[in-house]
Amino acid sequence: MFRTFLVTGASKGIGLALAQRLTCDGHRVVGLARGPSPDFPGELISVDLGDGEATGRVLADLAERIPFDGVVNNVGLVRPQRLGSIELPALDEVLRLNLHPAVQTAQALLPGMKARSWGRIVNISSLTVLGAVERTAYAAAKAALVSFGRSWALELATTGITVNTVAPGPTETELFRANNPPGSEGERRYLSAVPMARFGRPDEIAAAIAFLLSDDAGFVTGQTIHVDGGASIGKSAF
């Protein structure tokens, strides 16, 4: 069955790879991002998801004109800060951009999904929920997304709407490279944490999300899938 999905942060990286994958599978994808992308395969709407009012207006319009079957809350922001020099406005900015749009999209699309008794919400978390150097705000926000998913899954359990989380490990995207340039200490640290000894590709993360959006995943809810080359189980000492 072909569906219609909304993807936030869709112009690059994991969001773009997901849009391409879903389109290849025959689905319709509407994306939200700050800027245009020549590679985006569907309707890409320009909005700053950090602007709650503008986001609310865009979502109200979309929910009215398009019967969405699901949403992938993919937009995210990292501002590396070490304990001792954490600035509260930056902490708030990271928490807000990772969390507010997820609540807004879920709430905007919920009435339509409930009316059709079918829906999918997938939140994109991160390996850093396990703890990561200089990632206080980011890791906390990503842990909150896992928690959102479990609470929403329970609230919606009898509605036909599932809610799940994908937690990528280090993945070759602009966001990852901006914080961990080639040859940096960060790159070395992340690589050494992945038993498969390589970074993920955006299409590998997209494949796990596509599964959770599918009819095949109809009995899966409240779960977190780690797509991280084994990083979340760690390297065996034996």
Ligand SMILES: NC(=O)c1ccc[n+]([C@@H]2O[C@H](COP(=O)([O-])OP(=O)(O)OC[C@H]3O[C@@H](n4cnc5c(N)ncnc54)[C@H](O)[C@@H]3O)[C@@H](O)[C@H]2O)c1
């Ligand atoms: N790349 C990794 O290693 C990695 C690891 C774990 C989790 N993640 C998570 O995966 C998700 C996608 O990350 P990515 O690496 O593909 O990022 P990316 O920087 O490559 O892409 C981010 C996307 O978000 C959009 N975006 C950013 N700020 C926005 C704003 N204020 N308003 C609207 N759109 C905005 C950008 O336009 C872009 O489309 C994020 O939630 C990130 O935290 C990434």
